[in-house]
Amino acid sequence: MSRVPAARVAPVPSAARPRRRRGFTRTYLTPKQAIPRRARVILAVGSFVFVVGVWTLLAALVQNPLSALFVPSPYQVVLTWWDMMVNLAFYNDVGWSTFRILAGFLLAAVVAVPLGLLMGSFEAVRSFFNPPINAIRYMPASAFIPLLILLQGLGEDEKITIIWIGVFFQLVLMVMDIAHRVPDEMLNVAYTLGASRWTVFYKVFLPATFPEVVDALRITMGWAWTYLIVAELVAAEHGIGSFILIAERYLRADRIIAAIITIGILGLITDTLFAVIHRLAFPYVQKVRA
Amino acid sequence: MSEIQIADVAMRFRTRRGEVRALERISLTVPDGQFACIVGPSGCGKSTLLMIAAGLVTPTEGEVLLNGKVTLEPGADRGMVFQSYSLFPWLSVRRNIEFGPEIKKAPPPDRRKTSSELIRLMRLDGFADAYPSALSGGMKQRAAIARALANDPEVLLMDEPFGALDAQTRQIMQELLTDIWQRYRKTVLFVTHDIEEAIFLGDVIYVMTSRPGRIRTTLKVDIPRPRTFDTLTGPRFTELRNQVVGIIHEESLKAVESELVRA
Numbered sequence: 247m248s249r250v251p252a253a254r255v256a257p258v259p260s261a262a263r264p265r266r267r268r269g270f271t272r273t274y275l276t277p278k279q280a281i282p283r284r285a286r287v288i289l290a291v292g293s294f295v296f297v298v299g300v301w302t303l304l305a306a307l308v309q310n311p312l313s314a315l316f317v318p319s320p321y322q323v324v325l326t327w328w329d330m331m332v333n334l335a336f337y338n339d340v341g342w343s344t345f346r347i348l349a350g351f352l353l354a355a356v357v358a359v360p361l362g363l364l365m366g367s368f369e370a371v372r373s374f375f376n377p378p379i380n381a382i383r384y385m386p387a388s389a390f391i392p393l394l395i396l397l398q399g400l401g402e403d404e405k406i407t408i409i410w411i412g413v414f415f416q417l418v419l420m421v422m423d424i425a426h427r428v429p430d431e432m433l434n435v436a437y438t439l440g441a442s443r444w445t446v447f448y449k450v451f452l453p454a455t456f457p458e459v460v461d462a463l464r465i466t467m468g469w470a471w472t473y474l475i476v477a478e479l480v481a482a483e484h485g486i487g488s489f490i491l492i493a494e495r496y497l498r499a500d501r502i503i504a505a506i507i508t509i510g511i512l513g514l515i516t517d518t519l520f521a522v523i524h525r526l527a528f529p530y531v532q533k534v535r536a
Numbered sequence: 537m538s539e540i541q542i543a544d545v546a547m548r549f550r551t552r553r554g555e556v557r558a559l560e561r562i563s564l565t566v567p568d569g570q571f572a573c574i575v576g577p578s579g580c581g582k583s584t585l586l587m588i589a590a591g592l593v594t595p596t597e598g599e600v601l602l603n604g605k606v607t608l609e610p611g612a613d614r615g616m617v618f619q620s621y622s623l624f625p626w627l628s629v630r631r632n633i634e635f636g637p638e639i640k641k642a643p644p645p646d647r648r649k650t651s652s653e654l655i656r657l658m659r660l661d662g663f664a665d666a667y668p669s670a671l672s673g674g675m676k677q678r679a680a681i682a683r684a685l686a687n688d689p690e691v692l693l694m695d696e697p698f699g700a701l702d703a704q705t706r707q708i709m710q711e712l713l714t715d716i717w718q719r720y721r722k723t724v725l726f727v728t729h730d731i732e733e734a735i736f737l738g739d740v741i742y743v744m745t746s747r748p749g750r751i752r753t754t755l756k757v758d759i760p761r762p763r764t765f766d767t768l769t770g771p772r773f774t775e776l777r778n779q780v781v782g783i784i785h786e787e788s789l790k791a792v793e794s795e796l797v798r799a
Binding site for chain 1: 618680
C-alpha cells in the first residue's frame with residue numbers, strides 16, 4: 247500500500263487572506279441560505295407588527311363615521327372580543343363549533359384512514375373505490391348543504407355530515423397516495439427477513455405510512471373549519487358561523503372580525519397540537535424547521 | 537450445506553409493444569460458501585435475476601432451488617440487501633438488526649446478543665440507538681447487511697449494495713464485506729455493474745449479456761484470499777479486469793446498436 251504524503255498547505259499570510267464577506271446580499275439574498283436566528287425572530291415579530299400597524303393606520307384614516315363602523319381598529323376589536331366573551335357568551339358558540347368540527351372530522355378520519363390505506367395497498371380495493379370517490383371529490387361540499395337540509399333538517403347531524411363530506415373524500419385520496427408511495431423495497435426486504443404478508447402489513451407497511459397520515463390529518467383539519475363555517479352561515483342556531491351572520495345583521499364588523507380571528511387562533515392551536523403529536527410520536531422524522 | 541441453484545430461468549414481460557425477453561435460459565449454481573458475482577451492462581436483467589432468486593419475482597420459466605428444494609416464496613433462508621438500504625426509518629439501528637430474529641420470536645437475550653455482535657463487527661458502535669436518518673450512506677448499508685446477517689440466512693443476495701456510495705466508502709465496504717464473508721462463509725450471490733468490485737469480492741464471476749439477458753462467460757477468480765487493498769494493483773487483477781471489460785464493452789455496444797435499430 248503506497249501512501250502519498252499529504253501536501254502541506256502553506257499558511258496564507260493574514261494580510262493577504264481575503265476577508266470572508268458577510269454582506270447583506272450574501273446573507274439575505276442567497277437562495278435557501280439560512281439567516282441568523284435573531285433576524286428570523288425580528289422578521290416574524292415584524293410581520294405581526296406590520297399587519298397590526300397597517301390595520302390601525304387604515305382605521306385611523308377612515309374619517310366618514312359610517313365607514314368607520316366597518317373598519318374598527320385592532321384595539322377596538324380586542325375590546326369587542328372581550329365584550330363578546332363576557333356579555334354574549336361567545337364561548338358557547340366556540341364550544342358548539344369545536345364540537346361539530348371534532349365530531350365530523352373524527353368520523354371522517356375513522357373511515358378515511360383505513361380505507362385509504364387499503365386502497366393504497368390493494369389494487370382490487372383501489373379499482374373499486376377510486377372512481378366514485380374521485381368524482382365526488384370535485385363536488386364542493388358546500389353545494390350539498392341545501393340537499394342535506396332537506397334530508398336531515400337543521401340539526402347537528404346536518405353540520406357534521408357537511409364536514410364529513412368535505413374531509414372524507416379529500417383525506418381518503420391523500421392517505422391512498424401515501425400508502426401507494428411506500429417503497430416496494432421496504433416491503434420486499436421484510437419478506438426476505440422471513441415476514442409473512444400480515445406481518446409485513448402491520449409491522450412495515452402501516453408504520454411506514456403513519457407520519458404522513460398525521461400530516462394529512464393536519465391539513466384536512468384546516469379545511470374542516472371552512473366547511474363548518476359555511477354550514478353555520480347557511481343555517482344554524484349557534485356556532486361561530488351563526489354568530490357572524492347575526493353580527494352582520496347588526497352591522498357589527500368588529501364582532502365579525504373578532505370571530506374570524508378566533509377561528510384563526512383555534513386553527514393555530516389544532517395545528518400546533520398536531521405538530522407536537524408528530525414530534526413526539528415520530529422522533530425519527532427529520533423535518534425542516536417550520 | 538447451503539447451495540442455491542437457478543435452473544433454466546427465463547423471464548418475459550408483456551408490454552404494449554409486444555413481448556420483451558428480459559432473461560433467457562439462465563442456469564447457475566452457487567455452491568456452499570461460494571461468493572459469486574454477476575456483472576453485466578445496465579438493463580441486462582441482473583437485478584431481476586436476483587429478485588427471482590429471492591422469490592420476490594416469479595419467473596416465466598424455470599425455478600430456483602435451495603439445497604435441492606424448489607422455492608416458491610421469499611423467506612428468511614435467502615436474505616437480501618438492496619442498493620437503497622431500505623432500513624426501517626422508525627426503528628433504531630439495533631431494532632432494525634433484530635427485525636428478523638424478532639419475527640422468528642427468538643428470545644430477547646439471544647436477539648440482543650446477535651445484534652450486539654453484528655453492531656461491533658459492522659463498526660456501528662455508538663449508533664445502536666440511533667435512527668437510520670442519522671447515519672451516513674456507508675453506515676446505513678452496514679446496518680442493512682447486519683440486518684440480513686442477523687437472520688443467519690442460508691444465502692445472502694446482494695443487489696448492487698454499494699452502488700450509491702462514493703468510491704472511497706465503497707472500497708472500505710468491500711474490504712469489510714470480504715472480512716465478514718471470511719468469518720461467516722455465507723453463500724453469496726452479488727450483483728454489480730462494477731467489474732473491479734466483482735473481481736475483488738468474487739470466487740467466480742458470471743458475465744451477462746444485454747437483453748435478452750444470458751450468461752455469456754463464467755470466470756474463476758484465482759486471486760488468493762485474504763484479499764486486501766494491494767490485490768487491486770496486482771498483475772492478475774489487471775489481467776482479469778481487462779478481460780471482463782472487453783466482454784462488457786462488446787455487450788454494451790450491442791445493446792446500443794439494437795436500441796438504434798429499434799429507433
